[in-house]
Amino acid sequence: MDNPFKKRATEYVAEPSTLLPLVSHTPLLEFFSLDGVELLEKLSIVVGTPGCGKTTIARVIEFDSLATLARDPVEINKELAVALTQLSILKDGTPSLLAYRLPMTTNFRSIWDLPYSESIRATLLRAYVQSKAVLGWFRQLETVEELDIEQIEIVTGSDSESARQVLKADSPSDFREYARRIELAVFKVITALVAPSEQDLAEIINESYDVFEYIERFRVRNWIVGTPGEYVDLLPMAIVDDAHELHPLQFAQLRDWLKRRNIYIGRWVMCRPDVVSPEDYRDAMAKEVMEDGEQRPGTAGGRDYILRLMQPSNRSAKRFLVVARDISSRYLNGINELSRRSIKTLPNILDHNNVSLAxxxxxxxxxxxxxxxxxxxxxxxxxxxxxxxxxxxxxxxxxxxxxxxxxxxxxxxxxxxxxxxxxxxxxxxxxxxxxxxxxxxxxxxxxxxxxGRPYYFGMDKLAEASNNNIEQFIRLSGSLIDELIVRVVRNRKPELSAKLQHDVLRKLSLKIMDEWDFPYHALVKDLLAGMAKRCLDRTLLPNAPLDHGANAIGIPQEEMDKVLARSERLTRVLHFAFAYKALVFVPQYKCKGRVWCLLEIGAIPSIAYGLTLRRGGFIEDTLSGLQSLLKE
Structure with a gap:
């Protein structure tokens, strides 16, 4: 019996018609909630750890997915269609985006290793990204069976007559063919056994291929609306996925190019936290935890680009619980043996009210x-x-x-x-x-x-243990569903005891920590071990001074600002601890008349060390005390 919880959604299914019913609409609304339509108008750098849902969101807004959903929204995923309509990604039942996800394969990284000057390598990268994006847009349009390529009009800026002629934008067939020729020329350079000389690159270098700077939209006539002469406007969007695979200087070149204000198409750069500077990452985290009514730095009009985190720190467990229930129901529906036994929701399997000591x-x-x-x-x-x-x-x-x-x-x-x-x-x-x-x-x-009384069990605990990370929730749930499937196969009662849930989650948490291989992971583990020991000692005091216990160290905010402003080992260790949710960054936490910066132990290590998953309980300390936890 296959367990869909054990696979990533984007790997489990390839076709939009199979993927879309599994997608919960809530994370999509959460993702767009802070910056809204600006995410489609400016360069948006979307940062998240592996499995946090970056690629899933990209797949949902790709044109073939939107077109599939628009054909039969009620049957496929009504809630998702409503959410996309609220975000104006679907308008009157029609896609408004022509998005294409462009993974950064080894060919893009290989451009950096070519024996050319930095400016020429940057030119080759831009040409390759743009030509592949154009070809991707046309492939997306071809998924719509009733759409003829000659119905497409390429709309450029009012002052781009010469560019239209160079790009051959008056004819969609010629426009695509020109992109294909550029893409092939760059591909030959990348894969050549002996790189051609710079003089032989004149065809690419001398012809400036700057599609992104001139194109504004695709206009498709007589499609969906059906009335002759009527049209649908589609905003082109390039989603550069796995940008962390590029050389760091390539990433910086890509970012600086795409943030130009004369580029009007949508563009996302999706990457892991490794390539983002610690300062930018912390600024984004601080932005996420500010109250909704406050002015958020970075959201004012005219900013060059938006740094968007996939796992903001301010989402409440109750809000994520709604997402978790929705996702689990969708995945459970895909397990026939469980559906036949009317097992459709996780809470019915996991929640226990009568756990007691012997x-x-x-x-x-x-x-x-x-x-x-x-x-x-x-x-x-x-x-x-x-x-x-x-x-x-x-x-x-x-x-x-x-x-x-x-x-x-x-x-x-x-x-x-x-x-x-x-x-x-x-x-x-x-x-x-x-x-x-x-x-x-x-x-x-x-x-x-x-x-040894079970503690980590039930749907609420499972949601808290997920750290607002959908993929983490699916992985934790997958291990529990494995146990449930075993019981069903053996014709036993389809429920999981509190002790079994507790043991499975603790064992998996230890395994996940053992698998950590991100930069500085050994030092992060040292830091966590020292913090966890102090938190556990405080939690187990007979008078429980912090009620539910401690899972964080609080450093005065002004003291933490000083160390984070300097480039030193602790700063790098904390950066990767925050990025991979070993620690959660909670700045500007007001308590006892002071402002603290909380370093909260993430959910996975909290389970491994036996700590509370609730927020708020922290131990006051100084920076020197925190640094003492790091081994030389």
Missing amino acids: ASQLEQLRKSVVEFQQESRLSKTVIDSLRARIPETTQPDEALAALRILLRREWNRTPQLGLLDDDPTDEPLTGDRTISPALLEGARLQLFHEF
Whole structure:
């Protein structure tokens, strides 16, 4: 039985008609939410780790996908069609974009190794990108069966008469043929056993092939609208995928060229964080965590380009939970054996409400609470008052663990009594309000570390463990679905126990960390190990001072700004830790009358080290304390 959760969507399916039903509309709306239509008008550098969904979004807005969806939106994916209409990518049921995804293959990188001057190599790169984009646009248009190439009009700027003649833009057939000739000429140079001399490159170098600077749109007449003389305008868009495969200087050349304001087509450059400067990356992260009502740096009109992160830090777990449920339902529908058993949603499989300690462990916990009650010499009235703060619906083991925390807090605040002192007070010093959900969460975490009680289970935990990363959610879910499939094959009840979920997620988290191979990953692991030990020690204190526990180190913002402004080892280590979600960057966090920069341990290492997945619990430190965690 095949498990689609174990494969990336863009690898699992190639045809738009098969891919589109699996795509959730929510991430697309999230992606466009901050910068909106500017993402289609300016150079947008889309940055994300492998599997974060960059290519999936690119595939969705490619013309063949839009045309497929427009033909039958209700049957294929109604929610996605509505979302694309809201974004004006579909207008009146018709695509408004002519997007083509251009992967940076080894041929593009090979241009850098040619024995020419830097300016000539840059010219070859631009010619190759533009010619392949033009050919890609025409291939996309050819996917529409009823569309004739002679119906296409290439619209250029009003002051580009000479350019139209050079580019042969008056005839779509000649326009494409000219692009094919340029592409072939560059390809021959790249693949030649002996590179031709610079003098032999005159055909390419002397004829400036600058399609992007002159073309504005494709106009398709008598298509879809059906009325003679009517037309549909399509905005050409080039999506340069895997741009990190280029040489760093090539990447910089590509970026500086595409950000020119006289280029009117849409253009995205999609890459991993490795090729983006730490300063730009942190600025983008800081932008993501600002409140919606504030002016965001980089969004004002006229900016040269937009740096867009695929995994912003400010998305709430509740919002991602909606995405996770939608995606899981779409993937589960593709597993026939599970569909036949009416298994259509993950929450029904994962959520458990009656997880409890074994009888012997519960008795051990009860004895420890009773013993401390006696040692603390707190009055029965105070103890009863503390017990009354715990909701009656709380499970017995959680209630005992929460009471133990309350007793410790009360004892810490109560002046110690001498042998001849009067009876203790009957009024609790810690208040009488009902305990918070965060304290109960901390009690569960302490039960996990003390008795091995399952903690990482259920749909909510799975969503939190995904760090707002769709691919990470699919990978974590895939391991759980593997276990479910095994049970179904063996004719056992199709559900996963809390302990099984907990064990699977912890084992997979350790495996993922072992597989890390990004730059500075060894130093990142050293940093995480030191941070996690301190966070765990604070979490397991008997009085749970941070309620649900700690999973972050807080450095004063002004101190962190100083180190990030310098180029040194810690800056590079933090850059790759942020980029690959080993750490989450939370700047400008206001607490206790100060502004902090939180370095929050990512979800995968948090599970591996047994920490909370909730945000907010942090340990105050200084920069020197953080640097001490790095080995020489």
